[in-house]
Each structure stands twice: as structure tokens, then as C-alpha cells.
Amino acid sequence: MQIGELARQTGCEVETIRYYEREGLLPAPARSASGYRSYEPQHVEQLNFIRHCRSLGMSLADIRQLADYHRHPAPEPCDRVNALIDDQIRRVHSQIETLQQLERQLQALRDRCHSPHTLADCGILKTLEDASSGEPCVCHPTATDKKIAG
Amino acid sequence: MQIGELARQTGCEVETIRYYEREGLLPAPARSASGYRSYEPQHVEQLNFIRHCRSLGMSLADIRQLADYHRHPAPEPCDRVNALIDDQIRRVHSQIETLQQLERQLQALRDRCHSPHTLADCGILKTLEDASSGEPCVCHPTATDKKIAG
DNA sequence: CTTGACCCTATAGTAGCTACAGGGTGTGCA
């Protein structure tokens, strides 16, 4: 099967498939006489594995690890698989908390301006300006919540 | 004041300050005879403004807009400021919802493997493999929740 | 014999920084 057909079967863009190959996530397939990539059904499965993990928010590095365990189902304990998933859950959870705090801060800022104003008189801009001069602001009640989310 | 001092006063890295200047967010300061950047107190305020907005998760493009309104407090209505903040709140909110769904999916996957297993017998890996072959999986009860979060 | 759909490689762009390499400047100390 050609790359376009693989793309259709997996819902993954052609360029992304070539990118995964370059990154060593998807094994390089055989080539036709004219140099076209020629995929086997197992490639569909491998690509689905990658896309499934991506849909769970995992990094390509983590997926590479998982795919390795997948390919070599050794009789060792699967602690590292669990640890990998646990880390991912922790990361997602902490992102949620960061964003929830962000949402509260933005809402507090937004509450500064509800009725129609002019720019010169806008509570939002004024709050942002005051905060720039080091004054306390509604959005950041404590100093520690002002760090920038990665 | 030199760039290092500005960095110290604002908690912003020197490279980041130069980056903001390149991007047109922070006005280019005067230079000393030896070519060193020489900042005024107003630069502290402007940089604080940028960092404050960044801590609210705003993009540099949005911050550029806000800084423009800030510099030109015209007597027009501040609708666009409000719209900008509202958009940001919407974006943050939808990111939270996406991540919460992700967390549920990851937890469902994690629940597949609690007691000690070998790799060959790991419920997590098995679930991921089955999903790659198109079988229904615990993490994605419906097909629509499988899209990849940006 | 041409059109159009497909394929190839290589490179540059996205956001918001961060981290060099390779050089110059300025101050303190022996």
C-alpha cells in the first residue's frame, strides 16, 4: 500500500507519516522500483499505536519507549510502563491545576470591566498597568502564582 | 541600567529580554559608548506588563495588541480589550476540558494494570495493542474523543 | 500527449523561548 492509502486508513497526514519515519517511530518500509514507500498491514497497526498514544497526550519520546516494550515483550515486570503512564497522568493533572488557576485570574481581571468604557478608563488595562508598577492586582493575590506556565 | 539589572528586577532572563526587543514588544533602549543596552525605569514597567500578561497565558501577539492600547489610551470603547480577554478565557477553558477528558482516559488505561505483571502480560500494553487493531478500548469509549489535542 | 493525482527530497516555518559560539568591555587584584 502507498503512503496516501496508509494516511487514509489511519487518519494521519502523509507528511506526519514521513516525519515519524525520520524520527524513528515508524520503521522504514520497502520501496517500489520508482522509490515509492510500500507499506504492509502491520504498519497500519504500528501507526495506530502511535496515534492512539498521541491522542492520550504522550510525547514522541514516551511513545518510542512504549513501542520498544511493545516490540520486546520480555518477562520483566512492567513497572516502567506503569511509571510512564503515571507520569503522564501527573503531568496532565498539574496542567489542569495551572490552567484552572489561570482561568480564575483571567476572570478576576475580566470582572474589572463590564459596563461600556473608553480605553482610557478601562479597568482591565488599568489593572494591568498597576500590576506593572508593582502594585497588588486582582489576578495575582499571592506572588507565587505568577509564574509562567510552560 | 544594564540588561542584567533589568533581568534581576523583573525576574526575566537576559536572552528573553533581547528576544522581546527583536519581536518588537519591548522598545529598543539607548546604547552606551561600548554598545551596551541602557534601560530606563519605564522599561521595567513595560517588561513587567509583558510578563504579567504572559503569566496569564496570553500570546505575544495579544500582548502586542494590549500594549498598543496601553500606549494609546484613545477615547474609543475598550470592547476589543474585553474581547481579547474573553477569547483567552475561552481558550483556557477549552484546554481544561480537553485535559480533563485526557486525564479520565489515562486513568482508565492505568486501571488496566495494578497488580505486578510482566511486560508480556501487561494490561496497559495489551489495551494499547488491541486499540491499534481497531478494537474498542477503555480509554476511548466513543470515536470522537480520539482527536489529538494541540 | 497532456492532464491530474500521486509520490519523492529538502528546507523553512510555527511559539516562546533557551543555549551556545565567538567575540568585546570593564573592574579589581597582585
Next chain:
DNA sequence: TGCACACCCTGTAGCTACTATAGGGTCAAG
């Protein structure tokens, strides 16, 4: 005077996970 060391400069490459070209080749149908 010589040297160490902290600071500054520009320019460029790296990070993630793609996406989007440019510029070309291949193949089947009409």
C-alpha cells in the same frame, strides 16, 4: 602591567510535533 572574571554583544541553532512549501519525478486515463 597582566590576568581573572563578570558582564555585554551578535548570530545562529535547538526544543516539540508537526505543517507547508519548492521543485521535481511517476503513473494511469482520456
